[in-house]
Amino acid sequence: MKYQVKVSELARKLGVHRNTIRNWINSNKLDAAPAPGKGILLSEDEFTRLCDEFGLDPGMVKFRRMSPEALAGKANGLNVPLRELGERTNRLRPSPQWADVCMTCGSCASACPISGVDGLDPRKAVRLVVLGLEEQLIESQWPWKCTLCGKCEETCPMNVELVSLLRRVRGLREREKVPHPMHKGVMMDLERGNNLGIPQEDFLLLLEDLGEEMAEECCPGFEAPVDKMGANLLVSVNSKEPFAEPEDMKHWWKIFHAAGEDWTIPSVNWEGVNWALFTGDDQAMKTLVGRVVENMHRLECKTLLLPE
Numbered sequence: 127m128k129y130q131v132k133v134s135e136l137a138r139k140l141g142v143h144r145n146t147i148r149n150w151i152n153s154n155k156l157d158a159a160p161a162p163g164k165g166i167l168l169s170e171d172e173f174t175r176l177c178d179e180f181g182l183d184p185g186m187v188k189f190r191r192m193s194p195e196a197l198a199g200k201a202n203g204l205n206v207p208l209r210e211l212g213e214r215t216n217r218l219r220p221s222p223q224w225a226d227v228c229m230t231c232g233s234c235a236s237a238c239p240i241s242g243v244d245g246l247d248p249r250k251a252v253r254l255v256v257l258g259l260e261e262q263l264i265e266s267q268w269p270w271k272c273t274l275c276g277k278c279e280e281t282c283p284m285n286v287e288l289v290s291l292l293r294r295v296r297g298l299r300e301r302e303k304v305p306h307p308m309h310k311g312v313m314m315d316l317e318r319g320n321n322l323g324i325p326q327e328d329f330l331l332l333l334e335d336l337g338e339e340m341a342e343e344c345c346p347g348f349e350a351p352v353d354k355m356g357a358n359l360l361v362s363v364n365s366k367e368p369f370a371e372p373e374d375m376k377h378w379w380k381i382f383h384a385a386g387e388d389w390t391i392p393s394v395n396w397e398g399v400n401w402a403l404f405t406g407d408d409q410a411m412k413t414l415v416g417r418v419v420e421n422m423h424r425l426e427c428k429t430l431l432l433p434e
């Protein structure tokens with residue numbers, strides 16, 4: 127027996143974001159198969175394990191049960207076997223959630239703030255994918271004008287994962303054709319530990335200076351805590367602050383100070399904004415996230431604060 131579960135509904139029951147559920151599936155933490163429309167399919171064992179982990183009574187969590195016959199013939203009410211969706215050889219169609227189930231209603235286009243820019247909108251983007259015209263989309267500037275706000279996805283009645291699709295489109299572009307400031311930021315972060323290439327010595331001096339200012343202004347004896355072992359909160363930094371708006375860092379620090387928070391800033395790899403998320407570069411994103419995790423382990427912190 128399988129359970130057909132809506133991602134949004136499961137997320138609500140577990141108290142997590144729906145993207146968390148998708149991340150679990152993509153990283154094999156959750157053994158679930160995508161189903162057309164709004165659902166995923168979970169085995170009974172997996173469903174029970176998840177309920178146990180989150181302290182839910184499986185009997186109290188009502189989801190639709192799917193018999194093997196229903197799965198083979200009438201999955202999700204479409205009245206057609208899943209296999210009839212056809213082999214997905216197109217690079218942007220590995221999952222039905224990415225295009226195949228679109229019914230061209232146009233809700234996404236109505237919600238999108240950049241509909242019509244360059245003659246494209248999310249519905250047209252999906253049609254290009256379905257029709258095998260993906261290269262047109264990959265070469266277009268439109269996916270780079272998308273804010274990844276997710277309004278299109280929120281409004282889609284078929285739960286087409288438009289944001290993942292558009293991010294994947296960006297990832298398929300040759301790196302030298304990625305908008306230069308974004309790609310340069312990712313390369314800089316990989317090379318120097320922050321998007322703007324601020325040297326470690328300058329960063330540490332700035333923290334010291336700002337700490338002294340704060341001690342004079344309002345908090346006698348204050349020093350910015352760097353690499354403090356076992357602090358509760360690890361504070362990462364948006365590099366534009368030390369670069370252009372260092373005063374803004376003190377606003378955070380004053381709140382921590384007033385609240386008696388136990389916090390620290392790492393001396394290396396302190397960048398908190400991962401631009402690889404926006405360039406679709408999964409490998410770089412993984413490396414940069416790994417550095418943040420490494421800082422958490424190295425300093426034995428319990429909670430991570432990301433600035434954006």
Ligand code: SF4
Nearest residue numbers: 228229231232234282
């Ligand atoms: S809202 Fe969803 S189903 Fe409607 S056109 Fe957009 S992607 Fe297709």
Ligand code: SF4
Nearest residue numbers: 238272273275276278
């Ligand atoms: S995520 Fe992109 S395509 Fe979707 S609504 Fe926002 S700007 Fe438009």
